[in-house]
Amino acid sequence: MDTASIRDYVESAQPIIEDSPQMQEATTKASILNDFIELLGWEIPANTELEYSVKAFSKTFKVDYALILGGQPVAFLEAKGLGKTLTSKHREQLSAYLQSENVRLGILTNGQEYEFYYRYLGDSDSQFKVEAVERTTLRKLPDKKGIIEAYQVSTIHNEESIAIIEHIRKLRKSRDTLTDDKEELATAVVDLLTDTVSDAIESEAQTQAKEMIDRLVNDIESEIDTDTPRRLDNEDSSTDSEDRITQPYSGEISQSGDVAETFTDSVQSDLMASIVNYLIQNHDLISAIEPLPYIPAKNRAIVNDEPTYNDKEMKQARELEQEYYLEVNLSWDQKQRELGRMAEACGVEISIRENDDI
Structure with a gap:
């Protein structure tokens, strides 16, 4: 799977959603989600069974899609209508x-919202638990290539999915510990x-130690999806995502001391894109940073008029x-630094922050 394939799916589904934002479940599956199943490499009916019977709450229910390998279900996809917001009841289901x-x-998923879950054995009580690995939207799916690949039929068949998810979980927890x-x-x-060398180096060591931790956090964020909302891995699965993951990132553009525009988002890359779009439209950013590609440091293109540079994507x-x-494949610190450079080129001030109270 490549990002282009995911982007093609998004571009195909978006106009359908815009035309019929309240479509029912059956239409959502036929118009949108069957294509998502195909994107994952699940094939109906070769390895994917529709309306698979499951027992839950002392009753028999039908899960919309069941990926079958070796005669056993290995993954479920539960669908809702586009006009229905995903809730804690759906997650419990x-x-x-x-x-x-x-x-x-x-x-x-309801075609617009996509939530990926993982059943794992708890460390302390040896009980299986279900955890949200990722919650995202249709528009943001191309930024979630890594997690989507874990749910591909080929990855599951090769028994690589669990290793991918566990690695991501460990990296996120490590990042949170380093930050907190x-x-x-x-x-x-x-x-x-x-204690080992000399107390004469204490002052220099204090500065270097904090910088080392910052660099380590940046390296971790470069390996995992930096767009993941903070503390997703610690969420209570019975709590609505709207209540727990709400706009942890914000930005403010000012000119001559007056606030011109404010931005908030739950995803770092979306916040960055919104601000850059604003600078392009209102402050002629492209003219300020030309010629393209815009390469503020080393050999990495940050803004370009095509998604490639030096024959590479x-x-x-x-x-x-x-x-x-x-x-947007940048750490949070890098995103703030690049936005600061672009704002300065446009002659405006910018304030970016992560809202720790979220």
Whole structure:
């Protein structure tokens, strides 16, 4: 699977959604989700059974799509109508299906919202639990290539899916620990160095220790999906995503001390794209940074008029308005730095922050 295939699916589904935003479940499956099944490599009826019977809540239900390998279900996709917002009840329903049938992977979607689930064995109580691996939208699917690949039939068949998901979970937890406990970890590093080497290096060690942790966090975010909402792996699956993952990132454009525009988003790349689009439309950003490709440092194109540079695809090109492309495969610190450079080129001030109270 490549990003272009995911983008093709999105571009095909978007006009259907715009034309019929309230379509019922049957129409949603026929018009949109059958193509998503095909994108994952699931084939109806070769390896995918429709209306698969499962037992849950002491009753028998029908899960919309069941991926069958070796005669056993290995993944479920539960569909809802486009006009129906996904709720905690729907999540509990899919969770019950996974638990009752001993299935490890599940997807819940209404064609516009996409939620990927994973059933795993808890560390402390040896009980199987169901966890949200990713919650996203149709428009953001091209940025989620890594997690989508874990639900592809070929990846599941090769028994690689669990390893991919577990690796992502461990990286996210490591990133959160480094971020939340930065001061304590830096102090521990300083103590180790001063005890082992000399207390004469304490001042330099304090600065270097914090910078080392920042670099490590950046490296981790470069490996995993930096667009994942914060603490998704610790969410209570019974809580609506709208209540728990709400606009943790914000930006503000000012000119001559007056606020011109504010931006908020739950996804870093979406926030960055919104701000860059605003600068293009309102402050002639392209003229300010020409010639394209715009390469502010080293050999990496950040803004270009095509999604390639030096005959290679940009790592994660986000299509902007007026047919420009933005590289969003950047850590949070890198995104802030590049936005600052572009704002300065346009002669405006910018303030970007991560809202820690979310």
